[in-house]
Each structure stands twice: as C-alpha cells, then as structure tokens.
Amino acid sequence: MALLEVTDVHTYYGNIHALKGISISVAEGEIVSLIGGNGAGKTTTLRTISGLLRPQHGSVTLNGEDLHQYKAHQLVSKGIAMVPEGRGVFARLSVAENLEMGAYHRNDKDGIADDLKRAYALFPRLDERKTQVAGTLSGGEQQMLAMARAMMSRPTLLLLDEPSMGLAPVLVELIFSTIADINKEGTTILLVEQNAHMALQVAHRGYVLQTGEIVLQDSAKNLQRNAMVQKAYLGID
Amino acid sequence: MSQRFKDIDYIDLLLWLFRAVIIIIVIWGTVAKIFLGRGNAYTADDWIDFFVSGLSQGSLYALIALGYTLVYGVLFMINFAHGEFFMSGTMTATVFVALPLSASGFLDEHPIIGMLAIMLTAMLISIGVAVLTERVAYRPLRRAPRLVPLITAIGASFFWQYFFRGLYGSSLVPFPELAVLQGKYNLFGIEILKTRAVVVVASVVMLVGLYFFVMRTKTGKAIRAVAEDKDVAALMGIDVDRTIAITFATGAAMAGAAGVLYGLVFRQVHFFMGFVPGIKAFTAAVLGGIGSIPGAALGGLFLGVIEAVGPPLFLEGLGIPGGHQLKDVIAFTMLVLVLIFRPQGIIGERLAEKKA
Ligand SMILES: Nc1ncnc2c1ncn2[C@@H]1O[C@H](COP(=O)(O)OP(=O)(O)O)[C@@H](O)[C@H]1O
Ligand SMILES: [Mg+2]
Numbered sequence: 001m002a003l004l005e006v007t008d009v010h011t012y013y014g015n016i017h018a019l020k021g022i023s024i025s026v027a028e029g030e031i032v033s034l035i036g037g038n039g040a041g042k043t044t045t046l047r048t049i050s051g052l053l054r055p056q057h058g059s060v061t062l063n064g065e066d067l068h069q070y071k072a073h074q075l076v077s078k079g080i081a082m083v084p085e086g087r088g089v090f091a092r093l094s095v096a097e098n099l100e101m102g103a104y105h106r107n108d109k110d111g112i113a114d115d116l117k118r119a120y121a122l123f124p125r126l127d128e129r130k131t132q133v134a135g136t137l138s139g140g141e142q143q144m145l146a147m148a149r150a151m152m153s154r155p156t157l158l159l160l161d162e163p164s165m166g167l168a169p170v171l172v173e174l175i176f177s178t179i180a181d182i183n184k185e186g187t188t189i190l191l192v193e194q195n196a197h198m199a200l201q202v203a204h205r206g207y208v209l210q211t212g213e214i215v216l217q218d219s220a221k222n223l224q225r226n227a228m229v230q231k232a233y234l235g236i237d
Numbered sequence: 238m239s240q241r242f243k244d245i246d247y248i249d250l251l252l253w254l255f256r257a258v259i260i261i262i263v264i265w266g267t268v269a270k271i272f273l274g275r276g277n278a279y280t281a282d283d284w285i286d287f288f289v290s291g292l293s294q295g296s297l298y299a300l301i302a303l304g305y306t307l308v309y310g311v312l313f314m315i316n317f318a319h320g321e322f323f324m325s326g327t328m329t330a331t332v333f334v335a336l337p338l339s340a341s342g343f344l345d346e347h348p349i350i351g352m353l354a355i356m357l358t359a360m361l362i363s364i365g366v367a368v369l370t371e372r373v374a375y376r377p378l379r380r381a382p383r384l385v386p387l388i389t390a391i392g393a394s395f396f397w398q399y400f401f402r403g404l405y406g407s408s409l410v411p412f413p414e415l416a417v418l419q420g421k422y423n424l425f426g427i428e429i430l431k432t433r434a435v436v437v438v439a440s441v442v443m444l445v446g447l448y449f450f451v452m453r454t455k456t457g458k459a460i461r462a463v464a465e466d467k468d469v470a471a472l473m474g475i476d477v478d479r480t481i482a483i484t485f486a487t488g489a490a491m492a493g494a495a496g497v498l499y500g501l502v503f504r505q506v507h508f509f510m511g512f513v514p515g516i517k518a519f520t521a522a523v524l525g526g527i528g529s530i531p532g533a534a535l536g537g538l539f540l541g542v543i544e545a546v547g548p549p550l551f552l553e554g555l556g557i558p559g560g561h562q563l564k565d566v567i568a569f570t571m572l573v574l575v576l577i578f579r580p581q582g583i584i585g586e587r588l589a590e591k592k593a
Pocket of ligand 1: 013016018036037038039040041042043044045
C-alpha cells in the first residue's frame with residue numbers, strides 16, 4: 001500500500017465540477033509530479049489532499065488512514081505539509097516567526113531548535129534575513145521561506161504547488177535541487193508544476209491532469225518521451 | 238503646469254477647501270482663546286486637569302478600541318456588539334462582587350484584592366459573552382458577504398443590552414467608591430485625581446501586556462497568522478476557529494477591565510453604558526488605523542485628549558458656549574474627517590487596497 005492514496009476523488013466549487021474522479025498514489029520515498037495546464041485542477045487536488053477542500057466523493061488516505069475525518073489543521077500532525085501556490089508566506093510576520101508557525105503543532109523545543117538550524121543551513125539567505133518581515137523578501141526568498149517553513153513541521157509527505165512559478169531560471173534550479181535534497185533525506189513529495197520540463201527531471205513518476213481528469217500516468221522517463229506530453233507540456237513538436 | 242492642474246477635479250478642490258476651512262476654524266479658535274482670552278479664563282492647573290482627564294478617558298477608549306481592532310484584524314468585521322462585552326462584565330461584577338464586597342467592608346480593608354476580584358469577574362463575564370456571541374452569531378456567517386455579520390453584530394448588541402436590562406433592571410447601579418482612591422496624588426507639584434492616575438497606569442500596563450501577548454507568544458503569533466491568511470494558517474496546523482475565539486476573548490478581556498475602570502471614574506453602571514464608549518472606541522480604532530494595535534492605543538489617547546482639551550481651547554475661542562457638551566461633536570467630526578481624508582487612519586497602513 002502506498003503512503004498516499006487518492007481514490008476516485010470528486011471535488012466541486014459550488015456547481016463547478018473541478019475534479020472528476022481522480023486517483024493518485026504516492027509511495028514512500030517517491031517524488032511524484034502532477035503536471036497540467038492552467039485550470040486543470042492541480043491546486044484543487046492539493047487542497048483536497050491537505051483538507052482545505054472536502055471531496056464530494058472518493059477518499060484520501062495516508063498510511064491507510066482516511067484523512068477526511070480530520071480538519072485541515074489536524075493533518076499537519078499526521079505528517080502532511082503543503083507549500084501553497086503563490087507561496088503564502090505571512091507577509092507581516094518576520095522570517096523567524098514564519099518558520100516558528102511551521103512548527104506550530106510541535107512542542108519539542110530542542111527538536112524545533114535543531115530543525116531551525118537545519119532550515120537556515122539549507123537556505124543561508126533566510127538566516128541573513130531572520131528578523132526581516134517576510135513581505136520584504138524577494139520572490140525567490142519567499143519560496144525558500146515557504147519551503148523551509150513547511151519542513152519545520154517534519155512532514156512525511158510534502159505537497160508543493162508550483163514552486164517555480166515566477167522565479168528566475170537560476171532560482172528555479174536552486175529550488176529543484178533543494179526538492180531533490182529534501183527527498184533524499186527521506187521526505188516523500190507530491191509536486192505540482194506547469195514547468196513540466198523541470199518537474200519530470202526531478203520526479204520518479206508523473207501524472208498528467210486535464211480539466212479535472214488524469215489522462216496519463218507513467219514513470220517520469222516515459223512521460224518525457226511521450227509524444228503528447230512533449231507537444232503539450234514540453235514545447236517539443 | 239496646465240498638465241498639473243488638469244487632473245484636479247471639482248471634488249478634489251471641494252475636499253481641499255473643506256480641509257482648509259476646518260484647519261482655519263481650529264486655528265482661529267485656538268488663537269482667539271490664547272491671545273484674546275475669549276471665554277472662561279483657565280489657569281495652568283486647569284489645563285493640566287483637562288489634559289489628564291482626557292488622558293484617563295482616552296486610555297479607556299484605547300482599551301476598548303483594541304477589541305475592535307483585533308477582531309477587524311482577523312475577520313475584517315466591525316464587531317458592533319463590542320460595547321456590550323464592555324458593559325456585561327462590569328454590570329455583573331458590580332452587582333455580584335463590587336457591591337457585596339463594599340457592603341461587607343472588605344473592599345476598603347483590602348482594596349487591591351477587592352479590585353482584582355472585581356476585575357477578574359468582569360473580564361471573565363465579558364470573555365464569556367464574547368465567546369458565546371462569536372460561536373452562535375458570527376461563526377456560522379464566516380463565509381457570508383461582509384454586510385451580513387455586520388448586521389448580525391448590531392442585532393447581537395441589542396440582544397445583550399436587553400438581556401442585561403432584563404437581568405439587572407434599567408436603573409443606574411452605583412459603583413462603590415474606594416476610600417483609598419479619594420483625593421489626589423501630588424506628582425511633581427501637579428495634583429492628579431487618584432482615580433484618573435490609577436486608570437491611566439492600569440490601562441498602560443494592560444496595553445503593554447497585550448502588545449507583548451500578540452507580538453511574542455505563540456498564540457499571539459497565531460492570531461497574526463490567521464489575520465493574514467486563514468487557509469495558510471490552517472496548513473501550519475493552527476486551529477483557525479479556536480484562534481478567532483481567542484481573539485474575541487482577548488479583546489473582551491480588555492473591554493471588561495476597561496469597564497471596571499469606567500465604574501471607578503463615573504461611579505455608576507447601566508445596561509446602556511456600552512453604547513457611547515463603544516462608538517467612541519470604534520472612532521479611536523479608526524483614527525489609529527483599524528487593524529493596528531499601537532494605532533488603537535494612540536487613537537484612543539488622542540481622541541480622549543482632543544475631547545477634553547478641544548472644547549475649552551478652540552470651541553470657546555470661537556465663542557461657542559458650553560463647549561464641553563459638544564465633545565461628542567468633536568469626536569464624530571474627527572471620525573468623518575478621517576474616513577474622508579485618511580481612511581487608513583493616522584498611523585495605519587492601507588488595508589483596503591491590500592486585502593480587498
Ligand atoms: N475558488 C474557486 N471557486 C470556483 N472555481 C474555482 C475556484 N478555484 C478554482 N476553480 C476552478 O476549478 C478549476 C481548477 O482550478 P485549479 O485547481 O486552481 O487549477 P490549476 O491549479 O491546475 O491551475 C478551474 O476551472 C478553476 O476555474
Ligand atoms: Mg494552481
């Protein structure tokens with residue numbers, strides 16, 4: 001049984017049928033990427049997994065436990081962390097306070113202090129800007145902060161929603177190499193991207209989402225070679 | 238130069254004129270008062286008296302204003318029932334704690350313990366009323382259009398007024414006088430009424446305490462996180478509903494304490510006592526920039542002082558008799574002016590643009 005099992009999930013916004021029976025599974029230790037165009041339902045999928053949205057139908061389980069008996073804030077202690085689309089840093093809280101909020105559900109002071117050190121080691125830029133309010137950070141720094149903050153909860157499953165959005169190529173490289181590092185240290189990752197090129201390079205497996213339905217799933221290597229993926233998402237004719 | 242003037246339309250011009258007229262009136266009145274000695278002649282002590290009474294009134298506004306600002310910060314809603322949180326705690330504490338303690342003589346024997354007991358009761362009752370109101374009347378409407386909870390708040394305000402009127406009757410209830418607080422302190426040669434001094438000191442202590450609570454504690458940081466983004470706060474593991482309830486409770490605790498201080502100064506409480514201070518404190522919160530905690534504190538102090546010093550200064554200077562009865566006019570004129578010219582408040586930031 002995989003770590004995360006999304007089975008035949010239907011999610012609606014009022015009358016809008018945004019997810020039309022989606023099934024995804026992510027095994028422990030994997031990086032799985034979910035690619036798709038604008039409005040395909042990628043964000044909706046992640047918000048459904050993280051409990052911000054309730055599916056009308058279908059189930060989401062983590063380690064076999066049904067997640068929808070819990071509220072979103074209770075899922076953090078179950079091991080799910082999410083970096084939302086657009087980063088979602090608390091602009092008026094300092095960098096340090098943002099990181100502290102990432103560890104909100106934890107009470108192990110020493111462990112938190114250790115993880116804080118690791119976060120700063122991972123992103124030295126954040127260390128330099130500790131006391132600065134997050135709203136004054138650049139886009140790249142905010143993305144680093146959002147990722148470091150999510151890691152502060154010591155997640156088993158990290159959900160990333162378009163971490164490369166709006167970033168300069170150098171920073172995109174940095175973010176993706178960090179994703180690979182985080183994964184190597186043992187965190188399972190479900191990565192949502194429009195940047196299919198980078199996403200399929202770092203991932204083990206991938207799903208292609210179109211208007212609320214999974215149309216393709218395969219290993220990342222095979223997806224990179226797939227004619228439809230090349231045409232629609234990699235810009236290769 | 239023609240380019241520069243092209244952009245100015247008549248509304249702007251009118252507003253500028255309006256601004257100029259107000260400033261001229263205030264300066265005119267002030268100058269007439271100081272140099273021509275219009276109206277009553279006041280000594281320096283009188284002026285100090287006005288100022289200190291303004292400061293003590295203003296610190297009450299500040300304490301109450303915090304509740305408006307905190308709740309606005311997390312829900313973008315003006316909680317018009319906040320004046321009733323202020324009233325409910327004090328009325329209950331007066332009837333069930335202050336009067337019995339006073340009658341038994343305990344209050345005069347142990348004034349500090351007695352006052353703390355009264356305060357604690359008032360704060361707890363205010364918190365209870367606030368949390369109940371939030372849970373029953375506001376939480377179900379969290380996703381409704383913004384006008385809906387606003388109207389509900391007005392309804393809640395009426396509900397609590399008549400609820401407590403039913404409980405305690407519609408007559409004035411005297412708040413006991415404390416023997417230790419009669420008379421004046423002498424501070425560097427300045428005579429200050431003891432009650433006023435106690436009100437100012439107690440308020441400042443609570444304001445500073447609240448600031449540290451919101452800025453330094455984990456719960457305070459969670460309140461600020463919820464104020465910025467509820468979904469992301471939930472993703473951090475913050476229980477948003479609980480944090481919002483805590484926010485209401487915090488504001489209500491301040492209001493409950495303010496109510497007891499109000500009782501000390503005015504020596505009477507009443508089921509309708511929340512209305513005017515509530516609206517004044519709302520004005521103070523807007524003056525300081527609603528959503529900002531230092532803004533609420535400064536707005537409250539500023540409003541209190543202007544209300545106390547304004548009438549003898551520029552209203553008398555303009556030859557308006559009985560200026561003190563017009564202090565409400567000053568307060569609400571300022572509210573209107575701030576809403577027209579500086580909706581973000583005196584020190585507030587532009588919330589509307591960023592959040593809307
Ligand atoms: N809050 C919302 N209310 C109504 N419809 C929404 C909302 N959010 C997203 N949608 C719709 O749901 C579909 C999927 O959106 P989304 O998950 O954000 O796509 P993606 O992240 O892949 O760009 C789109 O058609 C979008 O218009
Ligand atoms: Mg999206």
